[in-house]
Amino acid sequence: MAGPPPVPAPNAVPDLPVILVADDSLLEQRYVGRLLEQQGGWRVAFARSGEEALAAITKSQPALLLTDMNMSGMDGLTLVEKVREQFARVPVVLMTGSGSERVAVAALKAGAADYVAKQSLAHDLIPVLDRVLSVGQAAHRRYQILQGMTRRSSQYIIESDPLLVPPLVAQFREDLIEMGLCDLTGATRAGIAIEEALLNAIYHGNLEVSSDLRENGDEEFHKLARERRGIEPYSARRVRVTARLTPARATFVILDQGPGFDITKLPDPIDPEFNDRASGRGVLLMRAFMDEVRYNAVGNRVTLVKRRDRSSRDDS
Known part of the structure; x- marks a missing residue:
């Protein structure tokens, strides 16, 4: 079976940010992919494990990583920690299932930018991604300004x-x-x-x-x-x-x-x-x-x- 498509090269469509989706369920990949493609304005890439996601980010950093909390092998919490450590400028949004609130809080504290409950993906996913991406783009334009400010x-x-x-x-x-x-x-x-x-x-x-x-x-x-x-x-x-x-x-x-x-x-x-x-x-x-x-x-x-x-x- 062929592996998931890699993160598209940055020069493929330079004006469109890449959303990398990490999920070990092909059905859930397809569902999330449809939601993102219906919205438009993004390129979507997929990884079937935390390890694949890290490898993809190493090759070409996406604008955002959207990851499932529960995956075989490396789980979402570990992936958040590794992305935060190795690729601090890549925001991570978690997809959580019912009853996983405590783990979601731990992941947020570990560095995730936001989370979306799986049962609310159709309603909440696009607004959450829009908010996280717009925040990052706006803040990046003013990064490292006024270095000498003390108060x-x-x-x-x-x-x-x-x-x-x-x-x-x-x-x-x-x-x-x-x-x-x-x-x-x-x-x-x-x-x-x-x-x-x-x-x-x-x-x-x-x-x-x-x-x-x-x-x-x-x-x-x-x-x-x-x-x-x-x-x-x-x-x-x-x-x-x-x-x-x-x-x-x-x-x-x-x-x-x-x-x-x-x-x-x-x-x-x-x-x-x-x-x-x-x-x-x-x-x-x-x-x-x-x-x-x-x-x-x-x-x-x-x-x-x-x-x-x-x-x-x-x-x-």
Whole structure:
């Protein structure tokens, strides 16, 4: 039987990024391949094991590695660790099965950029890949700028508009890289955590829209959010974001003007039952990608702390 096609040569279609899919199931390869090909804008290559994936990346680095968590031989967690160690600029996205949340968290901490539950591939795969790839491309343009900076502080007060979140997160990603706190992959992961915290402050804090509305889809959730952005008291509320960065650590404090919540009732995000819900993903990502996540007693302020990555210390 012929092996999987190699990663296409970079000069084949230079404008299209390569997605390398590592999965030992031919059926799942075909399913994921169809999803990616239907979207367009990518070249897709396949590997049937972690070893094949590493060999393919050695020959020609893809824009992103999409890997199954459970494979024979080298599993997804080991593959994440090896890619992070050998090819730090290649982001990795995991495909996880039901009940593997604890392993997914370990892989996120080991260096994965994001994850997608297999049961949600049709709905979530393309948005997740778009986000990870766009983050990496944007951050790379400003990599290794302002090498002499020793301290940076900023404060923003923004309206409860989700469209303001991506440019603000992009600024913070650049701040992290310029301060030398992490590399491109680390900044991508931290940016995702900050984005989740900001969206929580807007939707659940200022607009008081319950995540329970998302259990049956996003339409009702976003409809209520749009309505509340136009009426008092929700429309007058703002989100205050304070960032303090030094070469040793970055601290992001996000304060909304909502009523807060009982932080003692915050569920465990790695509980399988909780993780299957729409509300579980953001908390899991924040805790996986940040060294500290702290709430005030009221529940309307969250502090995210990102310490300097080991790889950044080694590079210096």
